[in-house]
Amino acid sequence: MLDRIQLTNFKAFRQAEIPLRPLTLLTGLNSSGKSTVMQSLALIKQSSLAAMLGPGGGLLLNGSLIELGAGRDVLHADWVEDDEIDGEYIRVGVDVDGVPYRWTLAYEATTDKLDMLSADISGAAEHSLLSAQPGGFQYLRADRVSPAAIYERSHEVAIRQGFLGAHGEHTVNYLRHHQDDTDVTEPLQHPAARSATLLSQAEAWLGEISPGVNLEAVGIDGTDHVRLSYGFGGTAGLSSSNRRRPTNVGFGLTYTLPIVVACLSARPGTLLLLENPEAHLHPRGQTQIAFLLARAVAAGAQVIVETHSDHILNGVRLAVKEQTHPISADDVQLHYFRQTQPGGVEILSPVIASDGMLSDWPEGFFDEWDTTLDRLLD
Numbered sequence: 098m099l100d101r102i103q104l105t106n107f108k109a110f111r112q113a114e115i116p117l118r119p120l121t122l123l124t125g126l127n128s129s130g131k132s133t134v135m136q137s138l139a140l141i142k143q144s145s146l147a148a149m150l151g152p153g154g155g156l157l158l159n160g161s162l163i164e165l166g167a168g169r170d171v172l173h174a175d176w177v178e179d180d181e182i183d184g185e186y187i188r189v190g191v192d193v194d195g196v197p198y199r200w201t202l203a204y205e206a207t208t209d210k211l212d213m214l215s216a217d218i219s220g221a222a223e224h225s226l227l228s229a230q231p232g233g234f235q236y237l238r239a240d241r242v243s244p245a246a247i248y249e250r251s252h253e254v255a256i257r258q259g260f261l262g263a264h265g266e267h268t269v270n271y272l273r274h275h276q277d278d279t280d281v282t283e284p285l286q287h288p289a290a291r292s293a294t295l296l297s298q299a300e301a302w303l304g305e306i307s308p309g310v311n312l313e314a315v316g317i318d319g320t321d322h323v324r325l326s327y328g329f330g331g332t333a334g335l336s337s338s339n340r341r342r343p344t345n346v347g348f349g350l351t352y353t354l355p356i357v358v359a360c361l362s363a364r365p366g367t368l369l370l371l372e373n374p375e376a377h378l379h380p381r382g383q384t385q386i387a388f389l390l391a392r393a394v395a396a397g398a399q400v401i402v403e404t405h406s407d408h409i410l411n412g413v414r415l416a417v418k419e420q421t422h423p424i425s426a427d428d429v430q431l432h433y434f435r436q437t438q439p440g441g442v443e444i445l446s447p448v449i450a451s452d453g454m455l456s457d458w459p460e461g462f463f464d465e466w467d468t469t470l471d472r473l474l475d
């Protein structure tokens with residue numbers, strides 16, 4: 098498991114330590130550094146995929162997961178010096194099962210590959226984040242693909258790498274290929290699903306968002322594309338003329354499908370980085386997504402979520418309290434990011450108890466309901 102992220106001179110952070118648990122929620126104001134934390138992990142992964150993490154390697158700022166620009170874009174504007182390093186540098190690091198891995202990069206303003214000054218790596222890199230092999234890793238950014246008539250069909254990405262795409266753009270092809278697989282792990286199996294297949298499980302979880310929905314993911318003959326369609330009414334196998342294309346069923350289902358499939362693919366050791374899983378969902382659907390996140394953790398995944406949703410937070414609190422979607426208070430880490438002047442970020446970390454209650458509610462931390470109600474009732 099990743100226990101901690103350490104960042105120095107990286108984008109929003111001069112120096113930061115971010116403790117992690119099996120389920121970590123990154124919350125806080127816009128532009129406060131939440132995605133920057135996700136990007137630091139994506140940066141490590143996209144560099145490890147290119148086998149660049151060893152001595153003599155470097156970090157690839159632009160790649161298949163993220164495009165951060167050049168050195169001048171990622172060096173923190175108010176960078177901190179290091180006695181042993183001459184000039185500007187950037188350091189990113191993670192602790193994996195208590196073992197620190199640190200990469201110190203030379204700064205160069207215009208290049209998009211930062212060369213390694215030193216790599217402090219004390220153990221064999223067994224974690225999926227540090228592996229040059231794909232698999233066991235999903236990173237779904239806030240800007241996911243919109244509902245579309247057709248989607249990409251890349252055997253290399255969706256099937257060989259098992260990657261849904263940073264925008265979820267390979268999800269439909271992944272679902273098409275794996276739809277009859279019955280290896281969705283037990284904690285993730287929805288009680289109302291017709292069967293244990295990935296397709297049935299995805300339908301059942303999406304049914305929490307839009308009751309009775311069913312899915313069909315098929316290849317389009319003679320093309321490099323796949324098609325997704327939806328049916329409604331509670332039973333699969335409706336005639337094709339009754340099926341609806343994604344562009345005609347609203348935004349929420351299609352936007353959430355990658356989140357659902359990513360969670361259902363969770364195995365022990367899987368790392369899921371999910372930005373704004375609540376996007377385009379009605380409030381009850383957001384609570385259900387929180388339950389799904391809890392179950393992905395119960396299935397052995399580590400999940401890091403950026404969210405603005407009260408319902409995601411409260412769904413996690415309910416999961417801890419009621420144990421119907423089992424996750425323990427010790428499995429949950431909450432972080433609230435807020436900017437300090439000038440240009441700094443403060444990270445506050447309320448602690449969740451086994452009854453779902455929080456140790457404290459910093460000003461601005463999901464207090465808008467109370468603030469608004471107070472004014473309404475005044």
Ligand SMILES: Nc1ncnc2c1ncn2[C@@H]1O[C@H](COP(=O)(O)OP(=O)(O)OP(=O)(O)O)[C@@H](O)[C@H]1O
Nearest residue numbers: 108109127128129130131132133170171172173174
């Ligand atoms: N090189 C840099 N030096 C200093 N600050 C930077 C640098 N690059 C980006 N930033 C700052 O980092 C912040 C971006 O944060 P980030 O993208 O992580 O936001 P976020 O918390 O995910 O926001 P949202 O909730 O809108 O998604 C901005 O405040 C930006 O000014």
Ligand SMILES: [Mg+2]
Nearest residue numbers: 131132239403
């Ligand atoms: Mg963000």
